[in-house]
Amino acid sequence: MIQLGKYSFGIGDRFEHQGEALLKAINKASEAGIHVIPVWNKSNREHHYVNTEPISTRKEADAAVASLGWNAPYLVDADHINLSNVDRFIPFCDFYTIDVASWIDKPAPPESVDAFKQACGIFGTSISVPGLEVTVQVNNELITRTADKYLSAVQEASRIYRHIEAVKGHGTFVAEISLDEVEVPQTPVDMLFILKMIADLGIPIQTIAPKFTGRFNKGVDYIGDTEKFALEFEQHLLVIDYAVKNFGLPENLKLSVHSGSDKFTIYPVMVRLLRKHDKGIHLKTAGTTWLEEVIGLALSDGDALMAVKEIYSIAYSRREELCAPYSDVIDITEAVLPSPDLVNGWTGSEFAGALRHIQEHPGYNPDFRQLIHVAYKVAAEMGPRFLSLLKENREVIGKCVEENIWERHLQRLFLPLLKSVED
Numbered sequence: 001m002i003q004l005g006k007y008s009f010g011i012g013d014r015f016e017h018q019g020e021a022l023l024k025a026i027n028k029a030s031e032a033g034i035h036v037i038p039v040w041n042k043s044n045r046e047h048h049y050v051n052t053e054p055i056s057t058r059k060e061a062d063a064a065v066a067s068l069g070w071n072a073p074y075l076v077d078a079d080h081i082n083l084s085n086v087d088r089f090i091p092f093c094d095f096y097t098i099d100v101a102s103w104i105d106k107p108a109p110p111e112s113v114d115a116f117k118q119a120c121g122i123f124g125t126s127i128s129v130p131g132l133e134v135t136v137q138v139n140n141e142l143i144t145r146t147a148d149k150y151l152s153a154v155q156e157a158s159r160i161y162r163h164i165e166a167v168k169g170h171g172t173f174v175a176e177i178s179l180d181e182v183e184v185p186q187t188p189v190d191m192l193f194i195l196k197m198i199a200d201l202g203i204p205i206q207t208i209a210p211k212f213t214g215r216f217n218k219g220v221d222y223i224g225d226t227e228k229f230a231l232e233f234e235q236h237l238l239v240i241d242y243a244v245k246n247f248g249l250p251e252n253l254k255l256s257v258h259s260g261s262d263k264f265t266i267y268p269v270m271v272r273l274l275r276k277h278d279k280g281i282h283l284k285t286a287g288t289t290w291l292e293e294v295i296g297l298a299l300s301d302g303d304a305l306m307a308v309k310e311i312y313s314i315a316y317s318r319r320e321e322l323c324a325p326y327s328d329v330i331d332i333t334e335a336v337l338p339s340p341d342l343v344n345g346w347t348g349s350e351f352a353g354a355l356r357h358i359q360e361h362p363g364y365n366p367d368f369r370q371l372i373h374v375a376y377k378v379a380a381e382m383g384p385r386f387l388s389l390l391k392e393n394r395e396v397i398g399k400c401v402e403e404n405i406w407e408r409h410l411q412r413l414f415l416p417l418l419k420s421v422e423d
């Protein structure tokens, strides 16, 4: 039975060259005393743009593990899959992020809505979740509304889960349900009923990724009301705890935060609440590594710097096309994007300073960073030329990748969860 441990970290890189650098960073956390399980995640969309197959992610993870002699668990995540594309992942993945966001608000068959209403009879007229200040008033209207919104999504998750299970076998993989790629966040009350549906359909998920309040734009920091986020995050923790105890979901069920990279502002909030309630977490941040590759290439000067300037220049001229698939998760102000002419005059360290996620750096430009974030498609189109540059400059790039994951992510989110660290 594969059971995901308390702390896990969804890492990975689009071009599959940074496996070792990523694992070295995680190994530093182990040496510091906190055991974080690496999960290599790559979505169907990323495979599509970069023209890779899921076997390559598996190979990358296995090779890094072998080369560093990593002897703790690690997993490979079929990230954001659905019924139409999961099959090609099944031989190579042992973690499945079942994305049913597009099924929200689709009507479920009336007989299953009735069955759900009956199952909710156990609640009586109110639910009090320990720690939650308000009791949830249960009535027919609330249950019907929640079923109309989420039941067909959970039913689809069940179909996908059974499909994977039929091929791989029970207990041989970790399942996550994700609902994060939508505009409207799920409330903790939504979460309570969604977990009830998941339990009733017998899907033994170990992680769940809701859409949280605030903007999770690609590559840049959290934008939103951190107090509101804190309240919601804590309520989700309490609701999950209640669902585990009362609905019979797996005991290690935990929140999964799809960060879209680098949500530094909410890391301390998460740390405080995870420590307060002694809960685990799964954090996904894979896109950040592509940005470090670009930084590493810029710092390598010569052909490598020329290539990343070219990537920017092409991305600038094709910005509408590149941004379109990410329109909900990027916010670029065109007026503050540097012109390609200006960027072409930059030194490697100027380019790196504009891109690296150090907000105090005078040259840091979050709009530039977001555009580069979605520009990996341009690098993919460069094909072997880009891949050779990654290989030739692997030392500089590897240092950037490792330092970013270790200093800006593991040290900020996971290390402070250690029991021995003082408040």
Ligand SMILES: [Zn+2]
Residues within 6 Å of the ligand: 080, 178, 180, 181, 209, 258
């Ligand atoms: Zn996601």
